[in-house]
Amino acid sequence: MSTSTDVVVTGLGAVTPLGEDVESTWGALLAGRSGISRITDDWAKEFPAQLVARLATDPADQLDRVRARRLDRSQQVAVLAAEQAWKDARGADAGVDPLRIAVVVGTGIGGALTLLGQDDVLEEKGPKRVSPFTIPMLMPNGPAAAVGLAVGAKGGVHAPVSACASGAEAIRWGLDLLRFDRADIVLVGGTEACIHPLPMAGFAAMRAMSTRNDEPERASRPFDKARDGFVLGEGAAALVLERADAAAARGARAYARLAGAAATADGYDLVAPHPEGEGAARAISAALRDADLSPSDIGHVNAHATSTPVGDTAEAGAIRSAIGEHALVTATKSLTGHLLGAAGALESVFTILALRDQIVPATANLDDPDDDAAVQALDIVRREPRKATLHAAVNDSFGFGGHNLALVFTTA
Amino acid sequence: MSREDIQSGLAEILEEVAGVAPADATPEKSFTEDLDVDSLSMVEIATAVEDKFGVAIPDDELGNIKTVGDAIDYVESHQG
Numbered sequence: 001m002s003t004s005t006d007v008v009v010t011g012l013g014a015v016t017p018l019g020e021d022v023e024s025t026w027g028a029l030l031a032g033r034s035g036i037s038r039i040t041d042d043w044a045k046e047f048p049a050q051l052v053a054r055l056a057t058d059p060a061d062q063l064d065r066v067r068a069r070r071l072d073r074s075q076q077v078a079v080l081a082a083e084q085a086w087k088d089a090r091g092a093d094a095g096v097d098p099l100r101i102a103v104v105v106g107t108g109i110g111g112a113l114t115l116l117g118q119d120d121v122l123e124e125k126g127p128k129r130v131s132p133f134t135i136p137m138l139m140p141n142g143p144a145a146a147v148g149l150a151v152g153a154k155g156g157v158h159a160p161v162s163a164c165a166s167g168a169e170a171i172r173w174g175l176d177l178l179r180f181d182r183a184d185i186v187l188v189g190g191t192e193a194c195i196h197p198l199p200m201a202g203f204a205a206m207r208a209m210s211t212r213n214d215e216p217e218r219a220s221r222p223f224d225k226a227r228d229g230f231v232l233g234e235g236a237a238a239l240v241l242e243r244a245d246a247a248a249a250r251g252a253r254a255y256a257r258l259a260g261a262a263a264t265a266d267g268y269d270l271v272a273p274h275p276e277g278e279g280a281a282r283a284i285s286a287a288l289r290d291a292d293l294s295p296s297d298i299g300h301v302n303a304h305a306t307s308t309p310v311g312d313t314a315e316a317g318a319i320r321s322a323i324g325e326h327a328l329v330t331a332t333k334s335l336t337g338h339l340l341g342a343a344g345a346l347e348s349v350f351t352i353l354a355l356r357d358q359i360v361p362a363t364a365n366l367d368d369p370d371d372d373a374a375v376q377a378l379d380i381v382r383r384e385p386r387k388a389t390l391h392a393a394v395n396d397s398f399g400f401g402g403h404n405l406a407l408v409f410t411t412a
Numbered sequence: 413m414s415r416e417d418i419q420s421g422l423a424e425i426l427e428e429v430a431g432v433a434p435a436d437a438t439p440e441k442s443f444t445e446d447l448d449v450d451s452l453s454m455v456e457i458a459t460a461v462e463d464k465f466g467v468a469i470p471d472d473e474l475g476n477i478k479t480v481g482d483a484i485d486y487v488e489s490h491q492g
Binding site for chain 2: 066
């Protein structure tokens with residue numbers, strides 16, 4: 001569906017392994033600094049995959065103590081990123097009726113640390129010692145609800161769950177809410193914080209994680225021949241969306257337009273991506289149609305590229321078939337790790353900043369590109385960031401379950 | 413344990429769980445009306461009181477504890 005409703009991004013927030021806000025994260029990314037390290041905790045010693053991308057700073061330290069103890073870490077980091085974005089957009093001064101403020105914040109896993117931590121309490125001390133805050137801290141809509149309270153949103157609070165596409169899916173929902181005039185301003189984003197033995201063991205059992213334990217900063221290597229899996233990261237990112245005319249009327253600064261979005265399902269397998277990226281290509285093509293743009297308009301793609309052997313080549317095929325070989329592709333998970341449900345939101349922030357600064361960050365560790373024909377054909381930026389004249393860019397995200405999301409941003 | 417000791421122990425719990433300033437934790441204060449303690453925090457406070465003072469607070473008794481003074485009375489009359 002193409003509509004005449006222009007939607008712009010007026011605020012950004014991020015709390016990531018690379019930095020505690022948007023600009024520090026972006027600066028670290030352009031400088032090629034890795035957020036990945038080896039776990040030093042005793043529990044990890046027997047684990048095949050021991051690498052993580054932890055937050056640069058503990059989110060609980062930046063929140064009121066009592067507030068922090070009632071929020072799961074995934075909620076804490078979501079609230080911090082959302083408050084940054086809201087402040088950046090001067091949302092509190094926008095004069096928007098709370099009934100017209102909506103929130104969409106997705107997560108892939110939800111409050112896993114609370115679930116697992118309280119299960120320990122249950123086993124050790126019995127049911128009476130389980131915290132009364134257990135359920136609001138572990139429920140997957142918990143981060144969206146906490147963000148809604150933080151900004152006083154009464155126009156609806158939503159929590160899409162589509163694994164590693166959740167953050168991107170939240171952005172698409174936000175676009176729809178504005179196009180359907182169900183809100184005047186929407187705070188969207190994604191969050192994840194599940195670095196704990198159980199998720200680590202589960203992903204490792206799927207053989208999805210890198211085991212390059214001796215070289216943490218070289219472990220996440222999307223599109224590289226020697227890639228062997230993703231590195232689990234934590235963090236959150238948030239964006240403020242509003243209709244372009246309303247944003248202009250209140251004098252808000254627009255970073256970029258959110259020109260189009262689309263979602264598809266592979267209909268192929270519960271976890272394995274379609275080998276040729278058929279569903280992913282359909283999502284990208286549909287998002288371009290939604291944005292009323294041609295493949296040749298797209299100058300940059302921030303790829304989902306998690307550094308898994310199967311996923312990266314499937315995505316390369318999808319980008320090549322839906323967009324072509326001219327766009328500058330980058331895979332920022334090479335430095336941030338994989339933030340699961342936050343990935344699509346964080347990488348949208350990166351895509352928007354690439355348009356703002358007219359520069360594409362480099363894919364780290366891409367020493368020897370895969371022999372796959374599509375990987376060879378694409379122009380993947382590596383070694384140094386590349387300056388370019390960019391008008392439109394795509395961020396794609398995929399999730400276990402066969403979820404494919406594509407978002408199209410253009411310069412404001 | 414004296415009423416003063418119970419009150420100061422209760423004040424520590426209220427500060428830890430609900431962020432209530434110790435000086436505000438006086439007997440006449442209502443948990444919900446004056447100290448802004450919500451129902452889930454009341455459950456947490458009750459659990460902490462049980463641990464700290466070695467008393468049991470059944471759910472049907474918890475509903476009768478409205479003020480800091482009520483809690484002090486309860487602990488004083490139930491401690492071993």
